[in-house]
Amino acid sequence: MTAAPGEAGLRRILAVVDLLIDAVDEETLLPALLPSLLRTVPGDSLVWSVRPYLPGEPVVSLPRDLLSPRELAAFAAHRARDPLVAHTTVGSGVPMRRSDLQTRAETRRLGAYAEVYRPIGAEYQLAMAFPAGRGPRGRRSVCCVVNRSARDFDDADLAAAALLRSRLSHALTRLSTEPDPPTAPRGAGDGITPREAAVLDLLARGLTDRQISHRLGVSPRTVDKHLEHAYPKLGAHGRVEAATRWLHRRPPP
Known part of the structure; x- marks a missing residue:
């Protein structure tokens, strides 16, 4: 044994x-x-x-x-x-x-x-x-x-x-493994990575960090890190502003 x-x-x-x-x-x-x-x-x-x-x-x-x-x-x-x-x-x-x-x-x-x-x-x-x-x-x-x-x-x-x-x-x-192309942001100059885009998509749909982490198979701490990296790229100062700006920038479904 x-x-x-x-x-x-x-x-x-x-x-x-x-x-x-x-x-x-x-x-x-x-x-x-x-x-x-x-x-x-x-x-x-x-x-x-x-x-x-x-x-x-x-x-x-x-x-x-x-x-x-x-x-x-x-x-x-x-x-x-x-x-x-x-x-x-x-x-x-x-x-x-x-x-x-x-x-x-x-x-x-x-x-x-x-x-x-x-x-x-x-x-x-x-x-x-x-x-x-x-x-x-x-x-x-x-x-x-x-x-x-x-x-x-x-x-x-x-x-x-x-x-x-x-x-x-x-x-x-x-x-x-990167998410499918539809989760990627429109425009290549914003610096949003595919993984950050996947998190922002779920955030914009009203999911919590824990729900996002379960959906993507990562920890809530990792979700929070992705959001921290995405905020300055979107010119946002918090979750609500980031979600709002992302809704206006992401590709249509």
Whole structure:
């Protein structure tokens, strides 16, 4: 039987969940999310990669710049023969330890071990992958790998990762998926984002923050943040004025 996270582990999981619920966009989410993930599934470093990979995009890691250009090139050359990479690319992507797939001797024979894993202290690894909505190239996924140098991951670490995986997928899908075009404001010069437009549409129909949050699958705090960002763009100073101005600016149904 897989061990469940203890009380402290559950508190760290809930801290990650709170971040995901309140997230407005990925750009501001990741700097807070990655350290929180590394506390929840403790390790020496973490790599967060979006697939399909877009040339020129930096690899996101903690610590920053964990992988040099030379190590990234070596990883690309050897990844096809790495069973953990295969698991997160064409396998189920559920949280998996490298030690569940290979012995230590087999790991050390990998081409990527000498050129990538050993230099960055990734003697032990726990990896998972999950759907993350749509990007410039269509459907995308995220692979998250936690590395350790001194000891392997235990069943509680695996359980914590499993509890977070579906929540990470849901949050990243929500942040990457824009509302249908009719919710977008008329005119491109006002700076209203599609997500702000969706909130304003529901506000103009008389819904409360809690009702809007339930309809859009976000927290009331996130709804409030969207409104705070939208007020100056509309030249409004409160909910009533914002709703009134939005009613006169949104496209007809």
